[in-house]
Amino acid sequence: xAAGAKKLPFWADAILLPAxxxxxxxxxxxxxxxxxxxxxxxxLSLLIDGAxxxxxxxxxxxxxxxxxxxxxxxxSIAFHAGHFNIGxxxxxxxxxxxxxxxxxxxxxxxxxxxxxxxxxxxxLFGAAWAYVPAYLQAKRGSHIVxxxxxxxxxxxxxxxxxxxxxxxxxxxxxxxxxxxxxGASLMPLHEIFGMFGKTFEDxxxxxxxxxxxxCAVGVWFLLWRTRFGYELRVxxxxxxxxxxxxxxxxxxxxxxxxxxxxxxxxxxxxELLGQQHRLLGGFTLxxxxxxxxxxxxxxxxxxxxxxAALLFGALYQGGAELAFEMPTITRDLIIMxxxxxxxFAGALEHLFRDPVTKIFTKIQTTKEGAA
Amino acid sequence: MSEVLAIETRxxxxxxxxxxxxxxxxxxxxxxxVHGIVGExxxxxxxxxxxxxxxxxxxxxxxxxxxxxxSFVNPADAMARGVGMVHQHFMLxxxxxxxxxxxxxxxxxxxxxxxxxxxxxxxxxxxxKFGFDLPLDEPVxxxxxxxxxxxxxxxxLYKGAEILILDEPTAVLTPQECEQLFELVKLLREQGxxxxxxxxxxxxxxxxxDDVTVIRxxxxxxRRKTSETSCEELAELMxxxxxxxxxxxxxxxxxxxxxxxxQVNACNDQGHAALKNVSLDVHDGExxxxxxxxxxxQTELLEVVTGLRGIASGSISFSGDVVATDSITTDPITLxxxxxxxxxxxxxxxxxxxxxxxxxxxxxxxxREPDFVSRGVLKLKHIAQKAADYFESQDVRPRNPNLEIGSxxxxxxxxxxxxxxxxxxxxxxxIGQPTRGVDIGAVTKxxxxxTELRNAGKAMLVVSADLDELLAISDRIAVMCExxxxxxxxxxxxxxxxxxxxxxxxxxxxxxxxxEE
Numbered sequence: 001x002a003a004g005a006k007k008l009p010f011w012a013d014a015i016l017l018p019a020x021x022x023x024x025x026x027x028x029x030x031x032x033x034x035x036x037x038x039x040x041x042x043x044l045s046l047l048i049d050g051a052x053x054x055x056x057x058x059x060x061x062x063x064x065x066x067x068x069x070x071x072x073x074x075x076s077i078a079f080h081a082g083h084f085n086i087g088x089x090x091x092x093x094x095x096x097x098x099x100x101x102x103x104x105x106x107x108x109x110x111x112x113x114x115x116x117x118x119x120x121x122x123x124l125f126g127a128a129w130a131y132v133p134a135y136l137q138a139k140r141g142s143h144i145v146x147x148x149x150x151x152x153x154x155x156x157x158x159x160x161x162x163x164x165x166x167x168x169x170x171x172x173x174x175x176x177x178x179x180x181x182x183g184a185s186l187m188p189l190h191e192i193f194g195m196f197g198k199t200f201e202d203x204x205x206x207x208x209x210x211x212x213x214x215c216a217v218g219v220w221f222l223l224w225r226t227r228f229g230y231e232l233r234v235x236x237x238x239x240x241x242x243x244x245x246x247x248x249x250x251x252x253x254x255x256x257x258x259x260x261x262x263x264x265x266x267x268x269x270x271e272l273l274g275q276q277h278r279l280l281g282g283f284t285l286x287x288x289x290x291x292x293x294x295x296x297x298x299x300x301x302x303x304x305x306x307x308a309a310l311l312f313g314a315l316y317q318g319g320a321e322l323a324f325e326m327p328t329i330t331r332d333l334i335i336m337x338x339x340x341x342x343x344f345a346g347a348l349e350h351l352f353r354d355p356v357t358k359i360f361t362k363i364q365t366t367k368e369g370a371a
Numbered sequence: 372m373s374e375v376l377a378i379e380t381r382x383x384x385x386x387x388x389x390x391x392x393x394x395x396x397x398x399x400x401x402x403x404x405v406h407g408i409v410g411e412x413x414x415x416x417x418x419x420x421x422x423x424x425x426x427x428x429x430x431x432x433x434x435x436x437x438x439x440x441x442s443f444v445n446p447a448d449a450m451a452r453g454v455g456m457v458h459q460h461f462m463l464x465x466x467x468x469x470x471x472x473x474x475x476x477x478x479x480x481x482x483x484x485x486x487x488x489x490x491x492x493x494x495x496x497x498x499x500k501f502g503f504d505l506p507l508d509e510p511v512x513x514x515x516x517x518x519x520x521x522x523x524x525x526x527x528l529y530k531g532a533e534i535l536i537l538d539e540p541t542a543v544l545t546p547q548e549c550e551q552l553f554e555l556v557k558l559l560r561e562q563g564x565x566x567x568x569x570x571x572x573x574x575x576x577x578x579x580x581d582d583v584t585v586i587r588x589x590x591x592x593x594r595r596k597t598s599e600t601s602c603e604e605l606a607e608l609m610x611x612x613x614x615x616x617x618x619x620x621x622x623x624x625x626x627x628x629x630x631x632x633x634q635v636n637a638c639n640d641q642g643h644a645a646l647k648n649v650s651l652d653v654h655d656g657e658x659x660x661x662x663x664x665x666x667x668x669q670t671e672l673l674e675v676v677t678g679l680r681g682i683a684s685g686s687i688s689f690s691g692d693v694v695a696t697d698s699i700t701t702d703p704i705t706l707x708x709x710x711x712x713x714x715x716x717x718x719x720x721x722x723x724x725x726x727x728x729x730x731x732x733x734x735x736x737x738x739r740e741p742d743f744v745s746r747g748v749l750k751l752k753h754i755a756q757k758a759a760d761y762f763e764s765q766d767v768r769p770r771n772p773n774l775e776i777g778s779x780x781x782x783x784x785x786x787x788x789x790x791x792x793x794x795x796x797x798x799x800x801x802i803g804q805p806t807r808g809v810d811i812g813a814v815t816k817x818x819x820x821x822t823e824l825r826n827a828g829k830a831m832l833v834v835s836a837d838l839d840e841l842l843a844i845s846d847r848i849a850v851m852c853e854x855x856x857x858x859x860x861x862x863x864x865x866x867x868x869x870x871x872x873x874x875x876x877x878x879x880x881x882x883x884x885x886x887e888e
Contacts, residue, residue, distance in 0.1 A: 226748050227738050245735045
């Protein structure tokens with residue numbers, strides 16, 4: 001009974017608390033901006049306008065959000081199986097590698113085939129990179145948090161080696177591959193809008209967004225509508241009960257981590273196939289890590305993850321605009337603001353959760369007392 | 372009852388959501404007495420205790436300690452007023468020694484060695500006064516449950532407890548440890564301490580207390596002097612109706628063994644031998660009870676039978692098929708399809724997923740059955756329908772399968788589990804601790820159900836720590852000690868004394884020999 005009484009209503013948990021966390025982050029950011037001698041309200045309006053004020057901005061916001069949807073979903077599915085996948089970054093890098101290899105291997109045959117194989121390659125390489133830590137966890141008990149972090153470093157070094165070695169653009173000096181062949185790309189959405197007679201400013205938002213949204217629907221269906229998802233959640237919440245129900249905990253750990261890795265790996269679709277059209281060293285830019293905050297803020301539910309991804313997309317895009325409009329607010333300060341949001345939404349979750357829970361319990365008891 | 376009240380509550384109320392956990396509880400505990408509080412699980416005993424110890428604040432009403440009004444905000448307040456509590460689940464740091472656990476939070480010096488030496492002197496005095504003999508420098512994890520409990524009691528005394536609250540203190544003890552506890556309680560009373568003894572086992576109330584308060588559905592329904600009441604009266608007061616403990620049993624002819632273990636050996640998680648040459652048969656239409664002090668291989672026995680643990684040698688056959696040898700294991704799903712149902716002994720640890728709804732829990736273990744899932748997709752409507760059916764047939768309360776299973780009382784959780792397990796008309800039911808943490812009303816119902824299934828010709832293997840329960844429902848009782856079966860006897864020949872000797876490792880031969888002397 002006591003446990004039941006300590007629960008928050010759904011809306012308070014899913015909306016009120018994230019809103020409070022966000023508010024707190026903005027408050028602290030506002031104080032810093034004010035201390036720098038700028039108007040925090042103007043900064044906020046510039047940030048919002050920079051993220052949603054015009055079509056190109058919206059395109060960028062959704063473009064960044066696409067990355068976060070992939071990495072957020074990746075973190076959440078591992079989380080539902082009881083594991084903390086910190087390796088989204090490395091899995092995304094390997095996904096990018098798989099994607100690039102597939103593009104160069106198959107684009108001679110047909111660009112369309114190359115794109116399909118690139119999507120498969122991204123998912124496959126990401127999954128394979130997650131498989132090793134998952135196997136070590138399931139069969140040897142090596143903690144997945146430690147191994148996935150280490151695998152990020154290995155992935156980063158591997159990519160760096162390949163991009164200044166065998167995969168480097170012939171004659172190039174930068175750690176990047178040759179450009180993808182013509183046609184081996186995911187179409188920007190503004191071109192698709194154009195086909196339907198709607199004009200939309202050019203921007204990087206591309207078909208990957210639709211793929212990401214489909215993945216979100218897929219994850220939701222898998223987790224809450226299928227037997228597999230049920231077994232996955234049982235493993236995550238009570239491994240003993242899973243064994244009781246005949247579910248192999250080690251097998252499920254491996255499969256869930258591979259799905260997680262595949263989703264993280266697909267982040268490359270947006271960055272590489274949608275925008276850069278070549279493999280770049282360090283193209284993941286920390287999206288894999290921010291995915292943890294996205295999943296956390298989105299309560300590990302696909303709908304929440306999409307919303308949280310949009311928030312972070314807006315922070316990235318609006319932040320860049322803000323730095324451009326207000327010279328005193330540097331790029332580093334924007335990163336600090338993003339960091340504050342992550343801090344309040346992730347690490348300081350309980351700062352507000354406990355008092356809010358107390359208030360709700362009190363309201364509930366007085367209400368019922370009156371009734 | 373003496374003049375001064377150690378604890379008094381006046382119209383104490385506490386509610387959780389729609390549930391009135393405590394509804395105007397008035398309690399008077401005389402100083403220097405042992406006061407029993409009985410009630411079914413979910414009657415509100417725990418809530419009352421938690422208010423007395425500062426875990427919960429009352430919604431209304433007053434608490435008086437030694438005649439003074441108090442309002443505890445946290446357990447530290449309660450301890451400062453001389454109220455100590457020994458929880459059902461011990462609050463000990465297992466790798467720490469007894470001494471370290473006892474001084475935790477009451478260190479007299481910031482230097483650990485000094486604090487320990489200070490405490491050691493005080494503890495030795497306390498130990499003499501109350502007849503303790505605890506290994507102060509032994510890590511708690513090496514100690515038996517009964518000893519840990521004494522460490523908890525000593526801890527409370529060291530912190531100056533005048534009033535000791537014991538919450539279901541015998542739930543985890545062997546019969547011998549229980550006796551020792553009762554002795555200790557008497558000694559505490561002789562030394563002027565007040566003891567609040569909370570339990571749902573009535574003979575413990577009769578054995579230890581001076582006064583007793585009966586709680587039902589959050590209210591005090593009776594106050595009695597223990598000398599002027601009886602088990603029967605208390606049971607009646609607790610449930611509000613006459614309880615018939617006798618279970619109607621039909622006789623049956625001998626039939627083939629449904630489950631057969633032959634010379635089974637198995638190891639526990641630490642790799643030590645947990646089952647030694649265990650041979651058992653369970654026939655259709657009988658209840659075979661497994662008795663024994665907890666930790667003597669019963670858990671491993673349940674696990675090897677239900678496919679959760681492999682065996683090192685020997686064989687197990689079920690319905691005539693060999694399901695386990697040193698090289699064969701059969702997974703739980705296959706066993707269920709062959710007609711085996713399993714009610715896990717530790718419900719929250721194994722039998723349910725606490726954070727999932729009751730609805731989701733009713734498919735646990737049966738999540739691959741075609742009526743719950745088609746082509747990998749859950750049939751949610753059908754599952755909801757089944758859950759509603761189970762709730763109706765078992766009278767689960769509150770009747771809402773969408774609530775988390777963890778928010779139901781133990782008895783209602785067990786009802787859901789039993790409904791799930793009997794739904795597919797199993798040939799064999801393997802039941803661990805059928806009524807652990809279950810209130811008396813539900814106990815009767817569960818016992819009746821076990822008997823009904825037996826009368827319908829099912830084979831039943833029941834492991835229980837409660838001898839009364841086994842004596843009430845079993846046809847035969849097998850006793851385990853240190854991984855061996857020390858004896859199997861028909862229930863007619865079983866009494867607590869014989870079983871006790873077998874539980875301690877004696878054999879049937881020397882039991883009879885002793886009786887002849």
